[in-house]
Amino acid sequence: MTRPVEPQPSPAPGSDLAIATRGLTKRFGARAAVDGLDLLVPRGSVYGFLGPNGSGKTTTIRMLLGLVRPSAGTSTLLGQPVPQGAQLVLPRVGSLVEGPAFHPYLSGRANLQRLDAADLTADARDSRQRIDAALDRVGLLATAGKRYRAYSLGMRQRLAIAAALLVPRELLVLDEPTNGLDPQGTREVRHLVASLASDGTTVFVSSHLLSEVEQMCTHLGVMSDGRLVAQGSSTEVRGGAAPVARILTEQPTVAARILTELGLVGVEAVPGGVRGTPDGIAPEKIVAALVESGVGVKEFTVSSPSLEDLFVSLTGEGFDVSG
Numbered sequence: 088m089t090r091p092v093e094p095q096p097s098p099a100p101g102s103d104l105a106i107a108t109r110g111l112t113k114r115f116g117a118r119a120a121v122d123g124l125d126l127l128v129p130r131g132s133v134y135g136f137l138g139p140n141g142s143g144k145t146t147t148i149r150m151l152l153g154l155v156r157p158s159a160g161t162s163t164l165l166g167q168p169v170p171q172g173a174q175l176v177l178p179r180v181g182s183l184v185e186g187p188a189f190h191p192y193l194s195g196r197a198n199l200q201r202l203d204a205a206d207l208t209a210d211a212r213d214s215r216q217r218i219d220a221a222l223d224r225v226g227l228l229a230t231a232g233k234r235y236r237a238y239s240l241g242m243r244q245r246l247a248i249a250a251a252l253l254v255p256r257e258l259l260v261l262d263e264p265t266n267g268l269d270p271q272g273t274r275e276v277r278h279l280v281a282s283l284a285s286d287g288t289t290v291f292v293s294s295h296l297l298s299e300v301e302q303m304c305t306h307l308g309v310m311s312d313g314r315l316v317a318q319g320s321s322t323e324v325r326g327g328a329a330p331v332a333r334i335l336t337e338q339p340t341v342a343a344r345i346l347t348e349l350g351l352v353g354v355e356a357v358p359g360g361v362r363g364t365p366d367g368i369a370p371e372k373i374v375a376a377l378v379e380s381g382v383g384v385k386e387f388t389v390s391s392p393s394l395e396d397l398f399v400s401l402t403g404e405g406f407d408v409s410g
């Protein structure tokens with residue numbers, strides 16, 4: 088049996104991390120839904136937890152929040168081990184996993200009042216102030232008197248986030264917050280996440296929609312089949328993708344031979360020409376070699392693959408980029 092880690096009263100080493108896991112694993116029967124995850128989520132980041140459906144994102148979030156017991160591994164939230172220190176840290180963590188059940192015939196404000204009243208740790212005397220602050224934070228103060236059923240999809244999701252903000256939070260964990268939203272609702276949630284992050288709240292947001300994550304995240308973690316296949320700042324993750332040289336020419340066979348002789352990697356034919364990974368070979372050297380061999384170069388470009396190309400190569404699956 089492993090020794091339980093004691094809750095720590097003061098920030099632990101590594102407290103610059105809002106979330107840290109080591110070997111976090113969840114098995115359902117013989118199958119590992121989450122397999123040996125080492126998450127590193129810096130405080131103050133907006134961390135996009137990306138992966139196709141079924142790759143293990145929700146199971147990971149449920150373990151982080153103490154909703155499901157890991158089969159192996161450890162986690163800390165805001166420097167506290169979970170589940171051991173959960174009672175100390177979870178009040179500082181807001182989450183949106185399945186979303187609260189709202190009453191359609193009550194107003195946004197009345198719905199928050201019900202949730203606030205159910206929180207036995209909250210002082211009832213400050214209820215009005217707390218609810219107004221949460222509504223204001225998500226931009227719903229002016230429409231707080233409208234019935235929930237009259238809210239747009241984006242307003243409903245913002246109200247769900249307001250419910251998570253009834254007490255001040257250092258970390259927000261949002262599971263697919265724009266799932267099922269229309270483009271306007273998606274924009275509203277995206278702006279809200281950006282504005283929460285600008286106040287210093289760390290946001291951990293899962294998504295299978297690349298377009299969402301790309302625009303709002305400072306850091307990315309990419310899941311594929313239960314494993315974390317890439318992690319780091321958005322720049323670092325992008326930097327992991329080698330640039331590709333593309334040459335438009337009417338002599339693709341000769342061009343391909345020259346590129347291969349020069350040492351480019353993965354040289355292949357593309358419509359109208361060839362492409363390959365320069366692997367450190369200077370662009371001017373490539374062009375010079377082609378021209379010296381009499382290859383007519385109509386166009387030459389060196390570019391990094393798009394984030395989508397990268398994810399397809401990491402996960403073997405396409406991402407829905409429609410937003």
Ligand SMILES: Nc1ncnc2c1ncn2[C@@H]1O[C@H](COP(=O)(O)OP(=O)(O)OP(=O)(O)O)[C@@H](O)[C@H]1O
Binds near residue numbers: 295
């Ligand atoms: N309670 C459970 N019992 C058995 N298998 C489960 C259970 N919960 C999840 N799984 C399986 O674990 C895998 C990961 O599921 P999970 O919901 O974590 O993925 P996800 O990345 O969040 O995908 P989605 O966006 O579709 O929810 C899936 O194959 C799922 O069927």
